[in-house]
Amino acid sequence: MPDPSDLAAVWLTLRLATVTTLILMVVGTPIAWWLARTPSRWKGPVGAVVALPIVLPPTVLGFYLLLLLGPNGVIGQFTQWAGIGLLPFTFWGLVVASVFYSLPFVVQPIQNAFEAIGDRPLEAAATLRASRLDAFFTVAVPLAKPGFMTAAVLGFAHTVGEFGVVLMIGGNIPEKTRVVSVQIYDHVEALEYANAHWLAALMVVFSFLVLLALYTLNPTGKRK
Amino acid sequence: MSIEARFRLERAGFALDVDLVLPGHGVTAIFGHSGSGKTTLLRCIAGLERAPGTLTVKSQPWQDASFFMPVHQRPLGYVFQEASLFPHLTAQRNLEYGMKRVPATERRVAMDQAIALLGIGHLLDRLPDQLSGGERQRVAIARALLTSPKLLLMDEPLAALDLARKNEILPYLEHLHDELEIPVLYVSHAPDEVARLADHIVVMEGGRAVAQGALTETLARVDLPIRLGEDAGVVLDGRIAERDGNWHLARVEFDGGSLWVRDTGHALDHHVRVRILARDVSVALEPQHDSSILNCLPAEVAEIAADAHPALALVKLKLGKSAVVARLTHRSACGLDLKPGLPVYAQIKAVALIG
Numbered sequence: 394m395p396d397p398s399d400l401a402a403v404w405l406t407l408r409l410a411t412v413t414t415l416i417l418m419v420v421g422t423p424i425a426w427w428l429a430r431t432p433s434r435w436k437g438p439v440g441a442v443v444a445l446p447i448v449l450p451p452t453v454l455g456f457y458l459l460l461l462l463g464p465n466g467v468i469g470q471f472t473q474w475a476g477i478g479l480l481p482f483t484f485w486g487l488v489v490a491s492v493f494y495s496l497p498f499v500v501q502p503i504q505n506a507f508e509a510i511g512d513r514p515l516e517a518a519a520t521l522r523a524s525r526l527d528a529f530f531t532v533a534v535p536l537a538k539p540g541f542m543t544a545a546v547l548g549f550a551h552t553v554g555e556f557g558v559v560l561m562i563g564g565n566i567p568e569k570t571r572v573v574s575v576q577i578y579d580h581v582e583a584l585e586y587a588n589a590h591w592l593a594a595l596m597v598v599f600s601f602l603v604l605l606a607l608y609t610l611n612p613t614g615k616r617k
Numbered sequence: 618m619s620i621e622a623r624f625r626l627e628r629a630g631f632a633l634d635v636d637l638v639l640p641g642h643g644v645t646a647i648f649g650h651s652g653s654g655k656t657t658l659l660r661c662i663a664g665l666e667r668a669p670g671t672l673t674v675k676s677q678p679w680q681d682a683s684f685f686m687p688v689h690q691r692p693l694g695y696v697f698q699e700a701s702l703f704p705h706l707t708a709q710r711n712l713e714y715g716m717k718r719v720p721a722t723e724r725r726v727a728m729d730q731a732i733a734l735l736g737i738g739h740l741l742d743r744l745p746d747q748l749s750g751g752e753r754q755r756v757a758i759a760r761a762l763l764t765s766p767k768l769l770l771m772d773e774p775l776a777a778l779d780l781a782r783k784n785e786i787l788p789y790l791e792h793l794h795d796e797l798e799i800p801v802l803y804v805s806h807a808p809d810e811v812a813r814l815a816d817h818i819v820v821m822e823g824g825r826a827v828a829q830g831a832l833t834e835t836l837a838r839v840d841l842p843i844r845l846g847e848d849a850g851v852v853l854d855g856r857i858a859e860r861d862g863n864w865h866l867a868r869v870e871f872d873g874g875s876l877w878v879r880d881t882g883h884a885l886d887h888h889v890r891v892r893i894l895a896r897d898v899s900v901a902l903e904p905q906h907d908s909s910i911l912n913c914l915p916a917e918v919a920e921i922a923a924d925a926h927p928a929l930a931l932v933k934l935k936l937g938k939s940a941v942v943a944r945l946t947h948r949s950a951c952g953l954d955l956k957p958g959l960p961v962y963a964q965i966k967a968v969a970l971i972g
């Protein structure tokens with residue numbers, strides 16, 4: 394049976410994933426749009442930077458984020474100056490880390506969807522008196538809807554599944570930074586296999602449902 | 618009230634270099650082979666392509682050295698080769714998309730009018746992928762019209778359609794021409810569309826305009842024969858003046874004479890257009906009474922020019938204010954001693970009624 398600390402970990406994980414996903418949709422969409430449409434020679438380097446978390450070990454990412462957010466890091470000095478204090482070992486520290494960690498999983502599906510639209514619908518919108526911003530919201534976004542769904546689901550799921558970055562940046566503070574994946578690790582370390590099972594099974598079911606949702610929302614081959 | 622366009626655009630392996638004054642009324646065909654720059658010219662006029670140059674539409678500057686009006690601020694309608702309807706919107710919502718972005722005071726084409734003109738009333742609730750190619754293109758044309766454009770740009774709107782769909786849309790385009798006073802620039806490489814729809818023509822070749830003018834006059838030029846398709850020929854505008862039920866013939870009266878054609882059911886006074894190919898016209902010095910040729914009209918030799926083959930000559934014949942072109946051998950032209958000003962008879966073997 395789950396004990397209260399398990400439930401706290403589940404709740405924390407859901408809050409973290411939700412907040413991260415919301416931020417990522419707002420931050421990732423303009424990046425995806427730029428990457429999809431720019432003729433700039435910076436497209437390659439920027440795309441590569443965005444994709445880095447896919448290949449980097451989470452500990453590497455976490456290490457550098459810890460330095461950046463720490464008392465001597467650029468962001469850390471800024472947050473101290475701004476009176477927010479230091480972010481590592483706080484919920485918002487986890488959010489910042491998760492945003493970087495899950496960024497490619499949100500940017501890439503949206504970018505692919507924008508690229509698939511092509512120029513023509515936007516040209517048609519322009520000849521129908523729609524400004525660029527107008528066409529973006531009334532043509533590009535609705536046509537890229539499947540991409541947005543995929544991005545949201547992947548961003549959320551990927552944040553739920555992170556472990557290494559959380560440990561590096563958040564440590565293991567109950568109800569503050571102890572998410573499900575870390576909680577499972579703790580249970581196993583303490584040989585509390587029953588508790589570990591309960592949470593692990595929950596993660597399996599959750600992951601399956603996410604993927605099921607993804608494939609149901611986005612049946613490949615049906616869209617033209 | 619004309620359209621003045623001057624563009625110069627260098628691309629790898631292609632250069633557009635035009636300086637055009639196009640009429641601000643009627644249908645102007647921009648005619649040429651693929652790669653001649655006609656679509657690029659149209660995209661430059663729309664502002665979809667940014668080429669250095671100047672563009673003034675009905676005394677309103679759209680582009681000059683220091684100013685470039687964004688596409689969405691230009692009062693134009695654009696019909697693409699593929700309908701390019703928004704796939705997430707129904708036909709009705711597609712039609713409304715442009716219309717609701719035009720201030721109500723500037724709307725001159727009503728929704729009902731556009732729907733009736735293109736015959737799409739029964740399609741409004743459907744999504745684009747539930748429409749046939751021809752239906753989609755009709756919705757796209759109506760959608761463009763509903764922005765009440767001051768200039769309608771059409772980029773080979775029928776090229777992606779098969780012949781049946783094409784014939785389904787052509788009458789709608791003719792209605793458009795007759796009912797709305799919107800100047801149209803119509804890019805096409807299809808001779809039949811140009812012959813049927815255009816009032817003016819710009820002939821593009823290698824990024825330049827090699828000829829332009831009223832369609833009937835430009836086609837009658839023999840110094841620079843513009844071939845719509847395989848053969849030189851002219852187009853004449855006329856009206857049905859008489860119908861002979863006995864022989865199923867109709868008499869088409871044009872400025873300079875009249876021609877008997879097969880009666881295709883058009884009512885009296887109906888405006889029609891006929892096409893006469895140079896190979897179907899021969900020249901005689903006397904009226905021929907013992908001939909099977911129905912149409913034999915008094916004319917006057919205006920100009921004689923060499924045709925592509927050294928044996929052949931193109932002879933422009935004036936019939937009142939109109940003209941036809943005849944293709945003869947140089948030997949015949951010499952035998953008849955044809956020279957400008959000589960009164961002759963044009964024998965016209967075949968006349969095609971093209972709507």
